[in-house]
Amino acid sequence: MPPGGRAWERSGTQIEITRNLTIPKLFLRQCKKYGKNKVAMREKEFGIWRPFTWQDYYENVKYLCLGMVSLGLKKGDKVAMIGDNRPEGLWAEMAALCAGAIGVWLFQDCMIDEVRYIIDHSDAKFFVGETQEEVDKALSIKDECPKLEKIIWDDPKGMRHYHQDFLISIRKVQEIGREVDKREPHLFEKLINQGHGDDICLLFYTSGTTALPKGALLSHWNMLTMGRNLMAVDPCYDTDDFVSYLPFAWIGEQMMSISCGLQVGYTINFPEEPETAREDIRQIGPHVMFAPPRLYEGMTRQVQVRHIDSAWIKRKVYEFATKVGYKVANLKFEKKPIPWTWKFLNWLAYITMQKKLKDHLGMSRLRHAYTGGAAMGPDHFRFFHALGVNLKQIYGQTEIAGISIVHRDGDVKFDTVGTPIPQTEVQITEEGEIISRSPSVFQGYYKNEEATRKTLVNGWLHSGDRGFIDEDGHLVVFDRSKDVMTLSDGRPFSPQYLETRLKFSPFVQEAWVVGDKREYVAAVMCIDYSVVGKWADERKINYTSYPELSQKPEVYNLIQKQIEEANKDLPEPAKIRKFVNLYKVFDADDEELTRTSKLRRAFVEKRYKDIVDALYSDADTVHMDTTITYEDGREQRIKTDLRIQEIKI
Amino acid sequence: MAQAKESGEDDIILKLENVHMYFGRVAALAGVDLEVKKGEIHSIIGPNGAGKTVMMNCINGLYKPQRGSIYYKGRQINDLKPHQRAKLGISRTFQKIELFGGMTVLDNIRLGRHIHLKTGILSGSIYVGKTKKEELKTRKFIEEEIIDLLEIESIRDKTVHMLPYGLQKRVELGRALALNPELLLLDEPLAGLNLEEVEDMARFILDINEEERWKVTCILVEHDMGVVMDISNSVLVLNFGNKIMDGTPEEVQHNPDVIKAYLGEEDLYATRR
Numbered sequence: 001m002p003p004g005g006r007a008w009e010r011s012g013t014q015i016e017i018t019r020n021l022t023i024p025k026l027f028l029r030q031c032k033k034y035g036k037n038k039v040a041m042r043e044k045e046f047g048i049w050r051p052f053t054w055q056d057y058y059e060n061v062k063y064l065c066l067g068m069v070s071l072g073l074k075k076g077d078k079v080a081m082i083g084d085n086r087p088e089g090l091w092a093e094m095a096a097l098c099a100g101a102i103g104v105w106l107f108q109d110c111m112i113d114e115v116r117y118i119i120d121h122s123d124a125k126f127f128v129g130e131t132q133e134e135v136d137k138a139l140s141i142k143d144e145c146p147k148l149e150k151i152i153w154d155d156p157k158g159m160r161h162y163h164q165d166f167l168i169s170i171r172k173v174q175e176i177g178r179e180v181d182k183r184e185p186h187l188f189e190k191l192i193n194q195g196h197g198d199d200i201c202l203l204f205y206t207s208g209t210t211a212l213p214k215g216a217l218l219s220h221w222n223m224l225t226m227g228r229n230l231m232a233v234d235p236c237y238d239t240d241d242f243v244s245y246l247p248f249a250w251i252g253e254q255m256m257s258i259s260c261g262l263q264v265g266y267t268i269n270f271p272e273e274p275e276t277a278r279e280d281i282r283q284i285g286p287h288v289m290f291a292p293p294r295l296y297e298g299m300t301r302q303v304q305v306r307h308i309d310s311a312w313i314k315r316k317v318y319e320f321a322t323k324v325g326y327k328v329a330n331l332k333f334e335k336k337p338i339p340w341t342w343k344f345l346n347w348l349a350y351i352t353m354q355k356k357l358k359d360h361l362g363m364s365r366l367r368h369a370y371t372g373g374a375a376m377g378p379d380h381f382r383f384f385h386a387l388g389v390n391l392k393q394i395y396g397q398t399e400i401a402g403i404s405i406v407h408r409d410g411d412v413k414f415d416t417v418g419t420p421i422p423q424t425e426v427q428i429t430e431e432g433e434i435i436s437r438s439p440s441v442f443q444g445y446y447k448n449e450e451a452t453r454k455t456l457v458n459g460w461l462h463s464g465d466r467g468f469i470d471e472d473g474h475l476v477v478f479d480r481s482k483d484v485m486t487l488s489d490g491r492p493f494s495p496q497y498l499e500t501r502l503k504f505s506p507f508v509q510e511a512w513v514v515g516d517k518r519e520y521v522a523a524v525m526c527i528d529y530s531v532v533g534k535w536a537d538e539r540k541i542n543y544t545s546y547p548e549l550s551q552k553p554e555v556y557n558l559i560q561k562q563i564e565e566a567n568k569d570l571p572e573p574a575k576i577r578k579f580v581n582l583y584k585v586f587d588a589d590d591e592e593l594t595r596t597s598k599l600r601r602a603f604v605e606k607r608y609k610d611i612v613d614a615l616y617s618d619a620d621t622v623h624m625d626t627t628i629t630y631e632d633g634r635e636q637r638i639k640t641d642l643r644i645q646e647i648k649i
Numbered sequence: 650m651a652q653a654k655e656s657g658e659d660d661i662i663l664k665l666e667n668v669h670m671y672f673g674r675v676a677a678l679a680g681v682d683l684e685v686k687k688g689e690i691h692s693i694i695g696p697n698g699a700g701k702t703v704m705m706n707c708i709n710g711l712y713k714p715q716r717g718s719i720y721y722k723g724r725q726i727n728d729l730k731p732h733q734r735a736k737l738g739i740s741r742t743f744q745k746i747e748l749f750g751g752m753t754v755l756d757n758i759r760l761g762r763h764i765h766l767k768t769g770i771l772s773g774s775i776y777v778g779k780t781k782k783e784e785l786k787t788r789k790f791i792e793e794e795i796i797d798l799l800e801i802e803s804i805r806d807k808t809v810h811m812l813p814y815g816l817q818k819r820v821e822l823g824r825a826l827a828l829n830p831e832l833l834l835l836d837e838p839l840a841g842l843n844l845e846e847v848e849d850m851a852r853f854i855l856d857i858n859e860e861e862r863w864k865v866t867c868i869l870v871e872h873d874m875g876v877v878m879d880i881s882n883s884v885l886v887l888n889f890g891n892k893i894m895d896g897t898p899e900e901v902q903h904n905p906d907v908i909k910a911y912l913g914e915e916d917l918y919a920t921r922r
Contacts, residue, residue: 046789046792046793046796046797047792047796047802047805048792157797157798157856158852158856160859160860160861272802272803273800273802273803275802275803276802276803279803
C-alpha cells in the first residue's frame with residue numbers, strides 16, 4: 001500500500017493560544033526551546049542546502065529588529081517588503097513584528113503603479129527589498145511617497161553605484177543592531193513583551209478582482225488562532241519539511257510559514273531561485289504543501305505532455321496505472337470498500353508508476369496537499385487522487401487569515417471544498433452568499449470604513465461568494481456572486497466551473513467563458529504556447545509567434561476538440577457554441593488577472609468588448625487594435641484579426 | 650556606463666605594435682596599433698571582413714602575425730602558445746559557440762578552470778589532502794563567483810546542446826571567466842540574442858568590468874552599436890585591416906570617415922534604442 005497512513009496517529013504539538021500571545025512571543029519561545037539543536041530553515045545557495053538553526057534565526061531577527069528600531073522604526077509603523085522567498089525575507093518580517101511594526105508584503109512582480117499605490121496607501125516607513133531590481137522600484141517612487149524613510153536591501157549585486165543616504169544594507173542594519181544589543185542587552189525582549197495579541201501584525205493587500213486593492217488588517221490573534229485550528233484538523237510535526245516558494249504576499253504562504261510553521265516548528269526550505277523551485281522541491285520532498293490550483297494545473301500539464309512524448313511501453317504502463325488509480329479514487333470518493341483485487345492492482349500501479357511519478361513531482365513524502373485561492377477543476381482534482389496524492393481543498397479569504405474550510409481525510413469530495421475548521425461557523429444567507437465567523441476574522445480594511453462596513457456585519461465576514469451546503473455538510477462554492485451567469489433557459493450557471501474544465505486540456509492555458517443572459521455560451525481561449533507549439537512542430541505547421549500560432553486553422557480545430565470534450569456532459573444551454581483564440585495569454589501585468597491569477601472579469605469584458613460583440617453577431621472575424629505591456633513597463637501596439645469558430649452541436 | 654580611468658603608461662595591459670597578418674596575399678591586418686588600458690572596455694568595430702576576429706586570434710595566439718609585436722603587461726608574447734597566454738590571464742569567448750555540447754554546463758565551466766589546477770592523475774584519483782582542498786576551492790569559486798553572477802543556477806546540470814542559444818552564450822562567458830582572467834576577449838557576445846538577452850549580457854559585461862571582485866579588462870568585438878557606444882571606454886574602428894581611428898565613443902560617432910566606412914548615412918548605432 002502507498003505509505004503515509006500511520007503518521008497521522010502521532011499527536012501534534014499543541015500550543016495554547018492566549019489573548020496575550022503574539023507571533024514574536026511565540027517566536028522567542030520556540031527559539032529558546034530548539035536553540036542550536038534544530039534546523040529552523042534551509043536555503044539552497046551556491047548549489048548547496050545551507051541550514052539555519054533556531055539560534056541563527058533568533059540572532060538574525062534580533063539584530064535586524066534592533067537595527068531597524070535604532071533607525072527610527074516605532075510601534076505601529078509599516079514595513080513594506082518585496083522579494084523572492086528567502087530567509088532574509090522572513091527575518092525582516094519577524095524583525096518588524098518584534099519591533100511592534102506591521103508587515104506589508106508586495107508581490108515580486110508588482111508593476112510600479114501597484115508598488116506606488118500600496119506604499120503610499122499603507123504609509124510604509126521602511127522598505128525592505130531583495131536586489132537592485134526592488135531598490136530601483138522603491139527609488140522611482142520615493143519622491144511620490146514622502147512617508148518612506150529608509151530603503152533596506154539585501155543582495156549587493158549591481159548596487160555598487162548606489163550611494164543615497166537613505167539606502168542601507170541588511171548586513172549594515174544588523175551591525176547597528178549588534179551595537180545596540182551591547183548597550184541595551186534586554187531591549188529586544190522588552191520590545192517583544194510590549195506586544196499584545198490584539199495588535200495588528202500584518203496588512204494584506206487583497207488581489208481585488210474588481211477595484212483597487214484593499215488592505216486587510218490582521219492581528220496576531222487572528223493569525224495564531226487560524227494556524228492552531230488548521231493544525232487541529234491536520235497536525236504537522238516539527239520533524240516535517242515545508243518548501244516556501246510561493247509569494248509571501250499571498251496569505252496562503254504566510255499561513256504555512258508563520259501561522260502554522262511557527263507553532264509546529266517544522267523546517268522551512270527556500271529554493272535557490274524561482275526557476276529551480278521544482279527541482280528543489282523534489283530534493284526536499286515536503287510533507288505538506290499548499291499551492292493555488294495553477295501550480296497543480298501546471299504539474300498535470302507537465303505529466304500529460306511527458307506522457308504524450310514517452311516510449312510505447314511507458315505510455316502503456318502509465319495508462320494502466322491511471323485507469324486503476326481513477327477506479328480506486330472513485331471508490332474512495334464514494335466511500336465504498338475497495339475489493340482486494342483492486343487493492344492488489346493499485347499496489348501494482350503504485351510500484352510501476354505512481355511511486356516514480358510522485359518522486360518526480362516532489363510528492364513522495366507528502367501527507368497533505370492543499371489547494372486554495374481559486375477554483376480547481378474536478379478533473380485536476382481526480383487526477384491527483386488517482387495518483388494517490390491526498391489533495392484537499394481549502395476555502396478561505398485573506399480576511400479570515402487564510403482558511404475557514406478544509407476537506408477532512410477520508411471525507412474528500414471533488415466538487416466541494418470541505419467542512420469548517422474548529423471554532424469556525426459558516427452559513428449561507430438568504431441571497432445565497434457564504435458568510436463565516438471565527439476568531440480569525442480580520443479587523444477591517446485599512447483606511448476604508450465603507451468597505452469594512454459592507455464586509456463585516458455583526459462579526460460575520462461576507463465573502464461575496466455564492467454557494468450552498470450539501471447533504472453531507474460540505475460547502476460547495478458556486479462562484480463569485482457577481483460572476484454567476486444566467487443561461488438562456490433562466491438557470492444560474494458558474495463560468496468558473498466551465499473554465500476550469502477547459503483548462504484540464506494541456507493545450508489550454510487560460511479560458512474565459514461569456515454568455516450572461518445571452519442565447520448561447522461562448523469562450524475566449526488562450527492556447528498554451530509551449531504545448532501547442534510542440535504539437536505544431538510535430539505536424540510541421542510553421543509559425544513564428546504566439547499570435548500567429550493561435551490563429552492557425554489546425555490549432556482552431558485542436559482547440560475545438562478540447563471544447564467538445566468539456567461540452568460533453570453539460571446541459572444543452574451551457575454548451576459552448578462559439579469560440580475565439582486570443583492573440584496573447586491573459587496576464588497580471590495587463591491587469592487581466594489578479595496577482596494570484598484570478599481572471600478580472602469586469603476588466604476583460606471592457607477590454608475585449610469587440611470580441612464579445614463579435615461572438616454574438618454573424619461576423620466570422622474580429623479586428624483587434626490594442627497595446628500590451630511588458631514586464632519592464634514597455635508597451636507594444638498589436639493589430640490583428642481573430643477568427644471566430646462555431647461549434648456544431 | 651563605465652567610467653574612463655585616468656592612467657599612465659604602466660596601466661597599459663595590452664599593446665599591439667604595427668601588427669601585420671596576411672593570408673596569402675590578402676592583408677587581414679595591415680599594420681594595426683592598439684593600446685588597451687587596464688580596467689577599460691575597449692571595443693573593436695568595423696564591417697564584416699575588417700579583421701576584427703583576426704585581431705582577437707592574434708592576441709590570444711591562435712594566429713601568429715607575420716610582422717609586429719604584441720605586448721601583454723610589458724612582456725612580448727608573440728612566441729607564446731594559446732594555452733601559455735591563457736595561463737598569463739588572457740581568456741576569450743568565440744563568435745560561434747565553442748562549447749562541448751554533450752557535457753553539462755558545470756563541466757564546461759570547470760574545464761575553463763583546468764589550466765589552474767595542479768593536481769596530478771594519481772592524487773586526483775584518491776582525492777585527499779591538497780587535491781581535496783583545491784577541488785573545494787574550485788567549486789566555491791565556480792558556484793559563488795560565476796554561476797551566481799551569470800544567474801545560471803537552473804541549468805547547471807543540463808547538457809549544453811539542449812539549451813537555447815542565449816543561454817549557451819552565457820555558459821561560454823562562464824567558461825572564459827573560470828580562467829580568472831585579467832584580460833577578456835569577447836567576440837560578438839551579443840550576436841543572435843534577443844533584446845532581453847542583450848540587456849542581460851551587457852549587464853554581465855559591466856559587472857565583470859566594474860565589480861571589485863573581477864575588474865577584468867575587456868576587448869569587445871561587437872556589431873550592436875547601441876551597446877558598444879553605451880558601455881565602451883574606447884572604440885577602435887577597423888576597415889579592411891586598417892585602423893581608421895581609435896577614440897572615445899563620442900569621437901567615433903562624429904568622425905566622418907567612420908560614418909562613411911561603417912556606420913552609413915543614418916544613425917545606425919542607434920538601432921537598439
